[in-house]
Amino acid sequence: FSTTVMEAILLGRTTICVNFSDEEDRYPYVADGGSLAAGNDAQMRQALDAALSGESEAELAAGRLRFLQRHLGPSTEGKGAEALTDLIERLVRDTDTK
Numbered sequence: 001f002s003t004t005v006m007e008a009i010l011l012g013r014t015t016i017c018v019n020f021s022d023e024e025d026r027y028p029y030v031a032d033g034g035s036l037a038a039g040n041d042a043q044m045r046q047a048l049d050a051a052l053s054g055e056s057e058a059e060l061a062a063g064r065l066r067f068l069q070r071h072l073g074p075s076t077e078g079k080g081a082e083a084l085t086d087l088i089e090r091l092v093r094d095t096d097t098k
Helices: 003-011 041-053 059-072 080-096
Strands: 017-018 034-036
Touching: 003 059, 017 041, 034 041
Parallel strands: 017 034
Antiparallel strands: none
């Protein structure tokens, strides 16, 4: 779950997020479409096949783009502080209505 996966995604590389533990992923690289998953030997083989075959490259690239837009989009456009402020305002507003 290191930032190496994020860096590889930024560089347009197909990544495999390996988690052989029983714990949940610490960052949603897989859940949000940025990376392939490998939680056991069989999944690792599938992920390697997918990554190396090139057959699903367009789909993997689209997943990486969606991931980046969700997690880094505002920052890449110089709007990170504005997006954070909007989230905080929404949280405060939602808390006040409860």
